[in-house]
Structures are given as C-alpha cells and as structure tokens.
Amino acid sequence: MRSNMKILVIRFSSMGDIIYTTPVVRCIKKQVPNAEVHFLTKPVFKYIYDNNPYVDKLLLLKPSLSDTINEIKAEKYDHIVDLHNNLRTAIIKLRTGIKATTYKKQPIRKWLSLKFKLRLVAPTHLVDRYLEAAKPLGVNNDGKPIDYYIKAEHKLSKLLPQSHQNGYIAFVIGATHFTKRMPNEKIISICKQLKLPVVLLGGNDVKANGDIVALAIGANIYNACGLTSLDESVYLVSKAESIIGFDTGLTHIAEAFNKPIVSVWGGTVPELLGVQPYMVKDVLVAGIRLDCRPCSKFGLEKCPLGHFKCMNDMPEDNIISFVNR
Template identity: 75%
Template sequence: MKILVIRFSSMGDIIYTTPVVRCLKQLPDVEVHFLTKPAFRYIYDNNPYLDKLLLLKESLSDTITEIKAENYDLIVDLHSNLRTAIIKLRTGIKSTTYNKQRVSKWLSLKFKLKLVEPVHLVERYLKTIKFLGVVNDNLPIDYYIKKDHSVAKLLPPSHKKFMAFVIGATHFTKRMPNEKVISICRQMRLPVVLLGGNDVKENGDIIAKAVGPYVYNACGITTLDESVYLVSKAEAVVGFDTGLTHIAEAFNKPIASIWGSTVPELLGVQPYMVKKSLTAGVTLPCRPCSKFGQAACPLGHFKCMTEIDEREIINFTNN
C-alpha cells in the first residue's frame, strides 16, 4: 500500500505528524510519502520512517501532476484546507481527512466554552487513520539532528551543563516579558542558554546583559539544527508555545511549557509523551483570546504572562 500524508504547515503541527508516519510504517508492506512546504523539509530530513518527501511547488497543478505520477492508494490529509481539497478532487485518490473541529474551536474561543476535548494533536491525527488498523506506539515525536555538533564549539566554557530557555515565538502574546525571563534566569541552578531567531536577538541581549555571563544569548547566532542540538543536550528546557519547544519533546527532556494568550487544550499541543513536563499558565476570564497568538494584549494588561507563577517554573527546572 502506498500512502501520501499531507501537512503544509506550521512547524509544531508538522512535528506532531511524525508519530503518524512512524505508526503507519508499522503496517505490513506500506510505503509512506509526505508532502509539505519547502520551508519545513528539515523536519523530515533523515527520518528513517519516511520513504519519500514531496515538496509543495509554486504551481498547485505541478504538485498534483507529481502526486498522480506516484499512483498512491490513499491520501491522508492532515491539513484539511482548500488546497488539499483541490488535490483530493483533482487526483481522485481515495482519502481520509483530519477533522479540525473548526466550529467547536471557534465557539470555545469566542464564548470561553470547553467544546473541544483536551486530546493531544497526535491522537487527533491518529484517529484519521484508525480504520487502517494503525495503533499508537505511545512514543515521543521524532526529530533527527542533521550534523554532528559540539557544545564546546557552540557555547562558552562556563556552559558545559546548562538550561535551555526558548524565548522566541511568532506572536508577542506568546512571549513572556523580558523582566520575568530575567527573574527566572537569575533563580536557575545552572547557566542558561537563550534560544530563538533574529527576531528575539535584541530581547536576548537585554536579558543576558541584565543577568550577566550566567546567561548566554544564542538567539540569531546558532542555526536551527544547532539550536535543536543544544536543546538535546540541555538539563531542562523552558519555552513558549513555539516550534523549537515542541521539537524538544523528541529528546525526552524535562520541559516547562509556558502559555500566555493561547491554551494547549484547544490546539492539543501540550508536551507529548515526555517523562517530565510542566504546563504553566494562569486562569483568566479573557484567556484564551486567540488560537495562535496576537501582536498585543487586546485588553492591555497582559496578565496571562505577567501573572504566571515564576516559583512553579523554578521549582520544576531546579529539581
């Protein structure tokens, strides 16, 4: 049986497809391919459970032509949008589609109702292929580091043992204010490495300057692969609702996952199959205000981040 799994974005959502591919591969005589955007190919590079990676082309017609040429027996649509609908229609291939529960999520967000069961996204994905006899192996997500790296080459000598703090996130309301990050870093029992992209390099500089050499700012300096490597070597990981924090789950490290305007229950993206984890957030009548985060707090107070209990995070990482 030849199967094409589709998920175009984003980093976290694609990361959580890796158990689906791994579990599909346990079926007898199955060949598994995956289609995504070129920007996310790194997630499946070196993945031993995937037989072939297809990349979305600029022209959807070209992508459809490529799909037709592969003669798939089944499409597993884990994205469920207009483009995947067109692909399924124009290829005529038998398909199964992930239920995004759009209405229930919208009502839950708009009226602060709990209409979506707090089931992890991996398990929601797996329901899509349950009819094939696929069984959840209850293992963490998969991520394979691309090159050999060295802590000694990436970090100063003072950081042989360290905590990783992922301070990057696409939207402002997913990020903790610098002052609280500074306060947490000052209380950690080990040196801290800040991780993120160029967009938070300035934040990292402010935090490192305030705390001193105990904190090393790697934001915008390390490549993604190097950042993942550092996460894999950290004693513990603290991070916001962002891709690198989710990738850290592949290495079964203690993870403190910090949530501001978004909530993990709605999206089903709390740490998955990690031996030790903390999901930190505060209960507020205005939370969640968004599924994916916003550029600013709609009410101006940003209590969802400023009122998070620092001691809970410190106790988790220091024990």
C-alpha cells in the first residue's frame, strides 16, 4: 500500500477560471502529506500550468472522453477534486468510481441574479468556492495570490521602445466580447491623462483598436497588441508599474504579480462570477450601477439596449488618480 495520496484536480476551461484553480493546487500539494497532484484540462490551456512546481503531472483532455477516462483509471487516483462540475466531469466520476468532491456552481441562483437583477449569490471569490471542494482533504486557504510562471527569459529592450523601458503602465485592451471592452475614445481620454508611458496589450483582434489609440496620442503609447506572445505579454504585465484591464484572462493573470490593478467592468460584474482581483493589495474595481447591468455572465457582442452606458458613462477621474499616484 502506497504512503502518498494521489489526487486529480479537474478544470477544463476557461483561462480565468483555470487561473483561479492555482491556489487550490498549491494548497493541496503543500498541505496534504506526500500528495501527488495531477491536473486535467483542455490542451489549449496547458500553458497555464507549464512550469508550475505544485503539479506533478498534467493530463490533457482527449477528443474521446472514453480515452480520458481510461487514462484516469490507469493512474489509480485516491481522490478527484472536480472544479468544473459539468456533464463530462459527472461521467468521469461515475465511470471511474473514484471518491470525489465537487465545486458548487449555483447555476440557478446565478441565472436568477442575472435575469432579475437580484443579489442571490454571495460575493465569495471563486478561489474560496473552489477551496470548499478541497476542504475534505484537510486543505485551508493559505492567503496567498494565484500562481503564474513565465515560461522564458525576456528583456524589455527587445519588447519595448527605449521611451517605455524606464517605467510604464500596462493597459490590457483586449477581451473576448464587445461589452467587456471600453470604446477607443474612452481609452484615448484616459491615456492622455496618465503620467507614465502606456503599453497596450491584447491579441490581433484588438490590434486595429490599439493603432487608433496610438495614432491619437503619439509617442507616449506603444501598441503591442498582436505583436507579443502571451508569455511576452505576461512578462510585460509583470514589469509594469500598474495595470489597467478589463474582464479578461491577461488581467486575471496580472494578479499573480501583486501590482496595482484597475479592474474595469462593463456589462459583466465580478460579484456574480466571484472573480474580482484576488489577494492583490492595491486594487480599484471600476464599474457603475445601472438597472440593466449585468446584461450577461460572460459578455455579449453588442449592448442589448444600444446605449452601452456601462462603459460610455464610466467615470475616468478615479481610474486616472489611482494610476497617477
């Protein structure tokens, strides 16, 4: 009989949700005596756990769920911590017969909160909700931030112009859905009032937006959108004096570096999902109270009412004063 406990933690998606599993994995590894910790996710999110010292093995979801189940059976786990709680994880638990504990999603409460603008979901952070599923293993919150490990050695001199190498603000302007992003005019207005140079970060999908902002402001802005890899973008975030970002993965990853963060929320709200900045000392959560907000859990391609007040009417002064201190 082996002396170590072999534990599988499961979360398939998405970037932000998987980022918030890292404290759970760390706590299990450090607090369960001789624990061997494995993590199962989709191949596209493998990078989140690359180089993570608290994971002994990374399993990747296969095209056939049966193949994944066979791999899990072969590993002979003592316990599964299911942090996804969907049909596939239910099938995995049923067909493997492994003892498991499961994250409580509260889907009905979330739906009612969204549909009728009620406050039925306690503003408990997702990390703490995840940790509830690990409590039966004797695991407690260690009070430390999320973990993210940069994959390679990078240099500011190779990624930024000279004008931005002695201090800058990282502005994450990308987000999957329109209702999570500020309009270009709003970004321009804020950037014009910032004391330090600004580096715009995001993917190819917002490169044109970044070009518009950079053209309006000039040399004080460097548009890195679409020019840097995710790892390079994370490195740039880690070296910034402060970060402004929307409800998107890179902004959540930034929390690992405990830099001052302005977390800007439009059509979505952090308390519904429990994803406000976690264990960051210096935070401003920016968002305005409206009868129509939130309009969705994860963002939409356009404002359902057409006015987009949640971003258009967002006060700028508190964001600017927070970053300019």
